[in-house]
Amino acid sequence: MKNKIIAFDFLRALAIAMIIPAHLSNFLSFPYIKLALYAVDPFVANMGLGLFIFMSGYLLYYNNHSINSFQSVLSFYRKRLLRIFPLYWAAIAAFTLVFFIFAPKLNSGFEFPNAEHVFSFHNIIMHILGLQIFLAPAYVSPMLTLYFIGLIIVFYTIYPLIIMLSKSSKQILLSSSLIFLGCLLISRTFNIIESRFFMFFPIFIFGIITCKESIFEKSMIINKKNPFVQILLAALPIMLVLVIVLGSRTTLLLDQKASFTIESAGSGTIGSSTVVSMLESIAGSLGLSYLVLKFIIDSVLLNLFVIIFCVLEYRFAMKFINNEFSSSLSSMFTYVATASYCIYLFHRPFLALWNSGTHFISSPILHDIILIFIALPILVVISYHLQILELNLKKHILHKKTPRKDCHFIGSSNSSGK
Numbered sequence: 001m002k003n004k005i006i007a008f009d010f011l012r013a014l015a016i017a018m019i020i021p022a023h024l025s026n027f028l029s030f031p032y033i034k035l036a037l038y039a040v041d042p043f044v045a046n047m048g049l050g051l052f053i054f055m056s057g058y059l060l061y062y063n064n065h066s067i068n069s070f071q072s073v074l075s076f077y078r079k080r081l082l083r084i085f086p087l088y089w090a091a092i093a094a095f096t097l098v099f100f101i102f103a104p105k106l107n108s109g110f111e112f113p114n115a116e117h118v119f120s121f122h123n124i125i126m127h128i129l130g131l132q133i134f135l136a137p138a139y140v141s142p143m144l145t146l147y148f149i150g151l152i153i154v155f156y157t158i159y160p161l162i163i164m165l166s167k168s169s170k171q172i173l174l175s176s177s178l179i180f181l182g183c184l185l186i187s188r189t190f191n192i193i194e195s196r197f198f199m200f201f202p203i204f205i206f207g208i209i210t211c212k213e214s215i216f217e218k219s220m221i222i223n224k225k226n227p228f229v230q231i232l233l234a235a236l237p238i239m240l241v242l243v244i245v246l247g248s249r250t251t252l253l254l255d256q257k258a259s260f261t262i263e264s265a266g267s268g269t270i271g272s273s274t275v276v277s278m279l280e281s282i283a284g285s286l287g288l289s290y291l292v293l294k295f296i297i298d299s300v301l302l303n304l305f306v307i308i309f310c311v312l313e314y315r316f317a318m319k320f321i322n323n324e325f326s327s328s329l330s331s332m333f334t335y336v337a338t339a340s341y342c343i344y345l346f347h348r349p350f351l352a353l354w355n356s357g358t359h360f361i362s363s364p365i366l367h368d369i370i371l372i373f374i375a376l377p378i379l380v381v382i383s384y385h386l387q388i389l390e391l392n393l394k395k396h397i398l399h400k401k402t403p404r405k406d407c408h409f410i411g412s413s414n415s416s417g418k
Contacts, residue, residue: 020047029364050306057207091345342383
């Protein structure tokens with residue numbers, strides 16, 4: 001059990017280490033570093049989020065595989081709400097203060113997209129209630145970063161229904177497929193349920209089934225001599241390139257007419273006439289729009305890559321921990337994993353405030369070195385102590401010690417998270 005906990009600490013630390021660099025391009029100064037990060041940031045960030053969602057499904061089932069009464073459903077929701085919302089509400093307040101109320105007075109170098117609408121009273125209320133994914137795009141504009149909490153809330157809402165309806169993995173697949181199709185119908189009819197729900201829901205279900213079937217404990221899955229595993233390992237870099245290219249990030253390598261500047265990198269408006277026209281032609285022949293086809297391709301490739309990545313990384317973590325990990329490395333991963341929820345919630349406003357306080361540094365390279373090697377470690381330390389403070393306050397208020405085994409991204413290594 002100890003090795004399993006440390007393995008998931010390693011995976012949480014890995015996931016947050018993928019997400020934060022993907023967002024750094026908004027706060028760095030040296031042009032070539034910004035462009036290098038921006039070329040891959042959506043994919044790397046989605047990989048990190050996919051890893052978190054996979055772990056969420058896996059650990060939810062590990063700790064809550066028996067939900068068979070109305071009382072147990074209420075208990076499940078109560079625990080999830082208590083673990084998610086306090087810090088999440090604090091993050092909403094931080095985003096509003098930094099990116100809207102005090103934004104004109106700050107010189108952070110980052111302009112929040114569509115701030116007037118995103119930080120409207122109605123939109124803030126929808127985020128406070130956690131409805132940003134369920135009611136988007138018709139009634140809500142999800143905030144950068146904090147949209148993920150709404151996504152997790154939708155998954156948590158659905159989870160008890162899946163478990164109560166399903167006694168086997170086949171039934172889980174059937175019930176989740178029916179829920180997926182039902183949500184798709186609702187989305188098409190009422191223009192709600194944001195597209196990222198459909199992108200990440202299969203990964204969440206895969207996490208549940210992986211735990212139920214104990215797939216990770218079957219060593220044959222990662223046997224390097226297995227031809228199937230060798231094919232998967234060889235396919236990973238190919239899939240990585242495909243997703244990035246189809247994501248219109250590095251298409252300038254394929255299309256000399258593609259416009260790619262610091263300004264376009266900041267606004268996310270890179271496009272390639274070659275890739276777009278190719279996909280439009282394929283979409284037309286299939287009777288689909290370009291956006292629908294691109295969403296399907298992106299979703300399929302992302303799910304395949306994340307699922308393979310999760311399996312390989314977890315098996316690697318379990319093997320490496322058993323044979324190679326020192327206690328200091330394990331402690332480091334646990335430290336970062338404990339801080340991961342706060343790091344995710346607060347890294348954007350923290351980096352904006354840091355940039356505002358260090359804008360006097362004229363050298364772009366020096367600015368970025370300080371940001372990476374000083375600001376980020378400070379962020380980790382502050383996030384860790386903030387998470388511990390929040391946990392201790394909840395324990396004091398509830399007079400109840402949180403079990404150690406229920407460890408997830410939303411929370412810490414010393415508490416239950418999801």
